[in-house]
Amino acid sequence: MKRRAKRLLNDLDQEIREHIELATQENIDRGMPPEEARHAALRKFGNVTRAKEDAREVWSTVWLEELRQDIRFGLRQLRQSPAFTTVVILTLALGIGANTAIYSFMESILLRSLPVADPESLVVLNWHSQPPEDGNKEWVHVMHSVSGLAWKGDNGAMVSGMFPYGAFETLREENPVFSTLFGYFNGRKRNLAVRGQATSASAEYVTGEYFRGLAVSPVAGRLIDSGDDRPGAAPVAVVSFGTSQNRFGGPPNAIGQSILVDNIPFTVIGVAPPEFFGVDPAAAPDLYLPLHTNLLVDGAGAARMYGDGNYYWIEMMGRLRPGVSMAQAQAVLAPRFHQWVATTATIDGERAKLPALMLNPGAAGLGSLRRKYSKPLFVLLTMVALILAIACANIANLLLARAAARRREMAVRLSLGAGRFRVVRQLLTESVMLASLGGALGVLFAIWGMGSLTFLLSNGQENFTLHAELNWNVLGVTAALSVVCGLLFGLAPAIQSTRPDVMSALKNGRGGGPHRRAQHVLVVAQIAFSFLILVAAGLFVQTLNKLHSVQLGYARENILLFSLNARQAGHRDPEIATFYTELRKRFESIPGVSSATLSHSSIISAERAGRTYRGPMKIGAFTFVGAGVLVAGPRFLTTMQIPILAGREIDDRDQAGSTPVAVISERLARTYFGNENPVGRRITFLDEKRDLEIVGVSANLQYGGLKEESPMTVFVAISQFSPDRVTYALRTAGDPLRYVQSVYEIVREADPGIPVTNVVTQVAEIDRTISQEVTFAKLCTGFAVLALLIACVGLYGTMSYNVAQQIGEIGIRMALGAQGRAVVWMVLRRVLILAAVGLAISVPAALSASQLVKSFLFETQPNDPGTLALAGVVLLSAAILAGYAPARRASRIDPLAALRHE
């Protein structure tokens, strides 16, 4: 076909020449002079170039040409009804934009690969075992101590990526399935001093094979290799591209620089490439240090990590040799690991549940982000998909109504011989055009949505690493979505309006039953979907309300929080305690600060952050666990406005050398002392064999996160526990952030080598812990409003159309004496029936679907009857509102005019 066309076109020149010559010859034969004969022939032939172009077009662009016609015609159609076009494009843009925004987040979390060579051949090493607690809640497991995270796998199993160093060495030896096996260990926040300027930087300890295994090349200098990673090697560091720019003024300047990491000198040897962020998308280390340098940075205690086969801390990834599958690697390595780990078990209980090695794909890096965000994002994606479905149904509905109006046009075109396919194609072109315009505008909405979603999700977290972007993948999906939507909402109306019963359409020009039925189905679907979203929004708002109404028991407003780590800047016991105490006094002397205190962490994150005591305690004969310990400085209760019910709070009298003291919360006092006064009695921290004298009783407070059941609280003196990192709290007059500058100045004066970190108000610190709930409540409320709005427009459109269809019938009724009210009721009844059918379908669906979001709810039942009822009432009211205008219009029909119209 192609070749035939080419030959025909190639020969066309020759053919036309022949043609003109023949014509000229004929003219000459008729007696014209040759020159004139040729002119006449040429004139008669017309434009040669255009003939050739037209011929070419026949072959190459027939469908393109028709498409251009269709588009031009479509544009004219759309311009003719600007209101319709605007509504459709806006609804679609919102729907597609929301989907694009959520999808871009999913893409960034679930689908994006690490920016390294051949990520597909990377595997992550994990293990799983039965839960460590036995029937008596005692810890029986070969994992005696751990630095890192374990999480729940299937069937309550414990899953983790932490291994003892011995396991790493064993698996690394003569590995037949991995070309490289490398390890890494979260180095957490470190004090990084460059040319005397100290800031907080996140560090990653990596083994010598790390960069080789990931196949990363430096942008400057060289990367850490095996020679750097052994005890006694010269301490070297690789910095991230961002750090090289922010701290050294560009990658080349960083090489060879001396830096201090927690006061230990290192030499920068290289800079990682800009796109590289390590192996965990949830983290972006500023600093890569050879694993064994933790012996220098973390002190002699770190030596134990290398020898102890029951200490789980190092994480591993491997690169498969070419041709080796993950399953094969698993089959080779699992027995080897099993053999090794069996030697670390000391008792039968441990032997009964040895960890089993499990390989996972490593192309996308570690799964912490996926575990945290994939479920929330799936819930959100479901919702925006529902919204898009509502929008599509709505547009299909509007198009149906319009198709009815255009039936005459279609009938004329069909009877003039236009192919039905051609007309359907024309209509589909129109809807795909609408969808494309909606999609294009949707991308703008998406950009805005991604920005605000990032803002909502990060909620002020420093180094929030979830970065969604509009890459080709996302844009491609958006484009596909637009086209599919266009076809989806365009197909039914297009087929409807080109049905071959041309004659009847020509005769009366009014839509019949099938139209209305299709419209009703669509409206019912919209109502059903809207109800689902309303219920979800109701549940999430309810959850947020419950969270906000949790009694904190301490001050929320007018508190400034910030953290310091003096130990990382070289301060040691006992001087460090004096240092922190002196600072507190200086903060308290800032004008406008009524009191200052310090603790091992903010109250809201006390159970997770910082070092504190988490073991069993004993009062008299009672041993118990689960009381929350807060390591607090002087005036803590005063600053946090926690009432002192008996005795005193911790103050400057409590020194490292004096009697260890504790203040207990009222609930603890009531539980173990009844009505006796606990002041003067003792409480024992069993694991540390530490005896404390109870000197006071505080009112109850919400220790730890809002969602946790508030445990009993024990305050102990910071001077007697001496944590590394402390969080100061300042009670301020007016906006707490106004005092940040003074804080920086005081700290710089005291020791310029200590960076101030996590500067935040108490309010923001608390809100940060419920950012997901806030996000869900806000987003879903927005979604619900949107869904309701779109559904109401659909309902309004349908009812208006129905009324217009029934003008004659209504006119007759009114002529026969029907009251306006009866007519209103006639229309509203139909609205209510539609809404009721929608609800009847949706309520069971909502009941089962809400179970899926159960884990997102707080003190709210997924089938909360109040929420269901409220959603129903809101929906019905909205439906009545949408239906009232058409109903009223119907009741005002002039019977005479209506009958004449008929």
Next chain:
Amino acid sequence: MSTKKESERIELLQGTLDLLILRTLVLGPQHGHAIAKAIEFRSDEVLQVEQGSLYPALHRLIKRGWIFVEDGTSENNRRAKFYRLTARGRKQLAHETSKWEKLAGAIARILRPTEGRE
């Protein structure tokens, strides 16, 4: 060169050209110039083909499978392309002709509604 006055000539309606080409080829394969001449001649030179538009039309008909092209020799003994009707083309011609007749009849009735009474 022409026996008719310019004013009596009728520009071809879009799409009609296809029909006329098919009709011309019923008599046997022809080359481009001959087709143009035949149309003019057979319409008493009332219908004037813009000859240039003949070729795109021919290509269109080839594409639809209604005619096909073969090599031959023209009257002045040169190699030329001859166009020949296919079976499908013949069928199409019949279909189009009857449609055209209906349309023409209808239009005629509309334009001269009183003809019968006169």
